[in-house]
Amino acid sequence: MVMRIGRAILCSVIGIQWMTREFCKSAIGEPAVWGMIYGMIQTILSNYIAYMAQMSIEILCAGVCAAGLITVLAVVIGWPLALVVSECPVGVRYVVSILCVPFLLMPPLVPAIRVYGLLANGMIMGRGCSAIIALVSAGLVEAAIVSMPITFLVSIYAVRQVDPETVLAARTLGIRRSVIRRKVILPQASSRIMVGTILTFVRACGAFMAAAMILQTEGLLEGTVEGVVAGLVQEGIYLNVLLWTALVTLAGVLLILVCGMRHRRQHRKPQT
């Protein structure tokens, strides 16, 4: 029974991750509060999932810490890079942005699970110790190739959404560029960057929960997430898959609708 629930929840995590990506694409321009609400929901879900899967507290803590590390790394590299690149010529911006896209398209868990699988199988080290090391190393891989590009893209998108006339006005007022970045660009982009950061963190959390669950289900250690889903379908647990996916999809769609309505209300033309 526990195995079944665990597998079903795994599917929901994959669903949430997909929704996160979609949400990230559609709702970057939304206020931070909605991103935070969505992030909180997903965090609660991730923790609930971990609890249901009877994951050990050590692994859970290590996962969350590693997710935090990923986020910090991604933010430390992603934000400044975005600020610098946003002032580069259009060609450079496009090239750097396009370079990030393949990473976004890559199934996010694949590299993490590969490394994790090798270590957790005890092929390199003993099983107990290797689980922690696996999480951290997988986290670094995750940070380097997936989370950082996401944070970078979110940040550069947020900077590009800043009203350009305010930046130009600041320049004609003789304000120094560093001051413009700090007092004009960042305050305007901060809510969107915050949304991206929260989503990066939540996404990283979700990735570790899924990886940790794979560890606890011996038969699923090898292979990719897509393989896991295929396995579930082959075993005929359609109801669980359907239920969780539908719930998550519904929640995501509702949130996006609410965000859209709020966005429209906020951008209604002010009365003269």
Next chain:
Amino acid sequence: MSLEVRIRKQYHDGMLDVNLTSDGGIFALLGEKDGAMSRALRCIAGIETPDEGRIVLDNVVLYDSLAHVNLPSDKRRVGYLFPGGALFPTASVEENIRMALMGGGRELLESSTDCKTSPAILSTRVNEFLQEYHLDGLGGSYPDELTPLQRCQAAFARMMAGNPRLVLLDEPFAAFDSYRKAEVLRQMQQALQEHHLQAVLASTDMDEVYAMGDHVSSLHRGRVEPMQAVHEFFDHPRTLQAALLSGCRNIGTAHLVDPFHALVPAWGALFSFRDEQGSLVHLPESLGAIGIRERDFLQEPPLDEQGHRIPCYRFSVYRPRVIARRNEVDLWFEPGRREGGGTLVYTIPKSVWENTGTAVIERLYVRMDHILRLVP
């Protein structure tokens, strides 16, 4: 105070060709809503870089393509008032002004250039700006809490806090109704005069230009036409585009019959002009149109102070149609007997119209010196 701009820049939809000089006061650019005026102002402000040319402000070269000089916008001390104000949305009005004072307005802070050491002076100056620009009690408000009028006032105050040598006004009154427009326009005009600042106003509204400008140029298809004093521009525009932009509604395409005569086929009229000695005036070869202002029509032949008749043209009034407006009446008529020719419009104050009526108007007169000879 002087401004000299001679620049060219190729855009995907046309060429910007600006050639203007101004020796102070408010210079107005009157044009269409095609973005060319904003482009011209952006080049002067250093936001965009021209392909070639030269911009000199008070003997300081801001841009010179031959000498490879291109001062960045933050070093030019050219204030730019954006159409929506472009206030920093995450900063209050007070903070907006404070940032401008700490930027280009450092010279306005009396004691030192380091604002961190003189917060009291900074606050005092900010309050002075708030008072001077009618923003009392709004220092703590954020841009989205302000009305468009207050936003414009705040943006203007911020721009002035940046201590500019030249002010560029990019359609600042476009969002206002006529009453509020008059109010802001008066305030800005007063502030510019008090600070002895030179300004360039870009506008599509001839009333704004008439009320605010000292000199005017029309901008047509990216090209600035020769500058004229504001009254001269509205009374005697030289070009077809200037006549159109200054509100002339009777314009007929003209063909030169000989060097002294121009025919307007649509009106069935042949025009010739005489100077004060009575000799025929040589018409420009490039003459493209004849224009008559709708208020220049007279119901009686004009006479001078001695009672002598002033040279004028006479137009017959056929098929009149009356369109009443709030304070005026437009009398549309055809000057030719044959139906389907061109139409002309005569604008009469309502009080005059109520005394006369259409029945008595069979002929209208226009003084010869009021007829506009327009080149393309």
